[in-house]
Amino acid sequence: MFNDIGPLELVALIVLAVLVFGPDKLPKVIQDVTRTIRKIREFSESAKNDIRDELGPEFKDFEFEDLNPKTFIRKQLDNEDLGLKEIRNGFDLKKEMAEVTDAVHSRDSDTSSASSAGSSGGRIDMTKKPETPDPDDRPPFDADAT
Numbered sequence: 001m002f003n004d005i006g007p008l009e010l011v012a013l014i015v016l017a018v019l020v021f022g023p024d025k026l027p028k029v030i031q032d033v034t035r036t037i038r039k040i041r042e043f044s045e046s047a048k049n050d051i052r053d054e055l056g057p058e059f060k061d062f063e064f065e066d067l068n069p070k071t072f073i074r075k076q077l078d079n080e081d082l083g084l085k086e087i088r089n090g091f092d093l094k095k096e097m098a099e100v101t102d103a104v105h106s107r108d109s110d111t112s113s114a115s116s117a118g119s120s121g122g123r124i125d126m127t128k129k130p131e132t133p134d135p136d137d138r139p140p141f142d143a144d145a146t
Helices: 007-055 069-077 084-090 093-104
Strands: none
Touching: none
């Protein structure tokens, strides 16, 4: 419940409570707060049980924590029926990034075939400089573009 409170913050809250309520009334205030929290928890559990009873036996395994999107997605990704674990384990991000880096820097093991786009399956050599056109050559004219 209080996972995000550090030790220094806890000490500051205790000192603040002693200053506000005083050392005489502090035990009574703590009892009242714990009693209120206990009643809220009982009310919450009672409401959850009532909802489960109203939903019927088909939803006996229904957990309210599954309504949290993070929990729902985590539970679905861990599901063995979908086969997502094999896909996730079969995908090596470092290997894929190394292949992309090698392709960009043209460190392919077969650099002679990378220069010809037809023999490499449609690959384009990114290191090849484009041919500079002659100054007398006119660019192609597209009548539909004007």
